[in-house]
Amino acid sequence: MRWIWIDKFVEFQSGKRAVALKNVTLAEEHLHDHFPGFPVMPECLMIEAMAQTSGILVGEAKKFQEKVILAKVKKAVFFDYVRPGDTIKLDARIESIISEAASTSGRITCEDKLIAEIDLMFSHIDQNLAGKEFPRENFVFDTGTSVFESLLRDVLSAGAGAADSEQDR
Amino acid sequence: MAMSRDEIMQEVQEVLVDALGVDDDEVTAEATLMGDLGAESIDFLDIVFRLEKTFGIKIPREELFPAENLMTDSEFVHNGKLTEKGLAELREKMPHTDITAFESDPDINKLADLFTVNAIVNYVEGKLSS
Numbered sequence: 001m002r003w004i005w006i007d008k009f010v011e012f013q014s015g016k017r018a019v020a021l022k023n024v025t026l027a028e029e030h031l032h033d034h035f036p037g038f039p040v041m042p043e044c045l046m047i048e049a050m051a052q053t054s055g056i057l058v059g060e061a062k063k064f065q066e067k068v069i070l071a072k073v074k075k076a077v078f079f080d081y082v083r084p085g086d087t088i089k090l091d092a093r094i095e096s097i098i099s100e101a102a103s104t105s106g107r108i109t110c111e112d113k114l115i116a117e118i119d120l121m122f123s124h125i126d127q128n129l130a131g132k133e134f135p136r137e138n139f140v141f142d143t144g145t146s147v148f149e150s151l152l153r154d155v156l157s158a159g160a161g162a163a164d165s166e167q168d169r
Numbered sequence: 170m171a172m173s174r175d176e177i178m179q180e181v182q183e184v185l186v187d188a189l190g191v192d193d194d195e196v197t198a199e200a201t202l203m204g205d206l207g208a209e210s211i212d213f214l215d216i217v218f219r220l221e222k223t224f225g226i227k228i229p230r231e232e233l234f235p236a237e238n239l240m241t242d243s244e245f246v247h248n249g250k251l252t253e254k255g256l257a258e259l260r261e262k263m264p265h266t267d268i269t270a271f272e273s274d275p276d277i278n279k280l281a282d283l284f285t286v287n288a289i290v291n292y293v294e295g296k297l298s299s
Contacts, residue, residue, distance in 0.1 A: 071211040072211050072212070072215060074187075074215060095218065095222070096218040096221065096222075098214075098230065099230070100214060100230070101211070103214075103215065121214065121215055123211055123214075128210070
């Protein structure tokens with residue numbers, strides 16, 4: 001099973017831009033410790049949500065054939081808290097993409113209020129400059145993770161290349 | 170509008186400060202990207218993307234930082250040192266870099282020292298004037 005930290009995509013322009021939503025709820029146990037009596041979404045988990053939004057955008061740009069790995073957090077600036085009950089919008093754009101890597105920029109907003117700016121770099125690890133080899137199977141976008149398909153089903157036009165999957169969930 | 174070398178240096182400095190999280194006074198002309206500024210492999214691609222954007226140029230794959238390819242080829246490397254052929258290849262691939270000092274002891278571990286701030290400025294200058 002994959003740990004998916006965004007709830008749905010609301011916009012998806014292949015190779016360019018993706019917008020996802022994440023609902024934050026007190027049912028998330030970590031919020032009771034972060035912090036007791038003052039639950040706010042941990043900033044590292046905002047980076048995770050942006051990494052998933054941007055990472056799926058970058059993966060889809062190469063039809064999920066590359067192993068896309070988060071390689072660098074170029075920028076992560078936070079402007080406000082995210083609290084239980086909030087829906088955050090993750091707006092990710094591809095700034096540059098070449099065979100070895102991609103660079104993305106992202107903004108998180110909540111009801112039009114700017115929450116964070118998060119810019120990332122992803123590596124296509126099979127194309128790394130050092131020529132290092134990795135396992136053949138695509139452990140990032142493997143065919144068993146039909147969850148990617150369901151996430152993208154509504155926003156990608158038919159045949160635009162959602163993740164392959166044998167099972168229909 | 171042509172940029173002066175100082176202006177290019179200033180922009181390059183800014184790119185490196187942002188990409189590597191270093192202070193601007195660390196980014197001297199002689200500073201090496203890996204040794205002095207702590208750049209790792211993914212940072213090189215980050216720097217390439219940022220330079221492309223800043224200067225509106227296209228930097229073909231491995232034109233700016235071609236050394237990794239050299240190091241994996243046995244024709245170019247022998248006993249941890251670059252062969253004559255390897256040096257010739259390096260001269261051809263990195264015309265924007267002065268490799269005279271390196272040639273006297275072409276230890277591949279010192280190859281990284283060739284990637285200096287100055288080398289980037291030379292590269293960009295050449296690219297902008299071509």
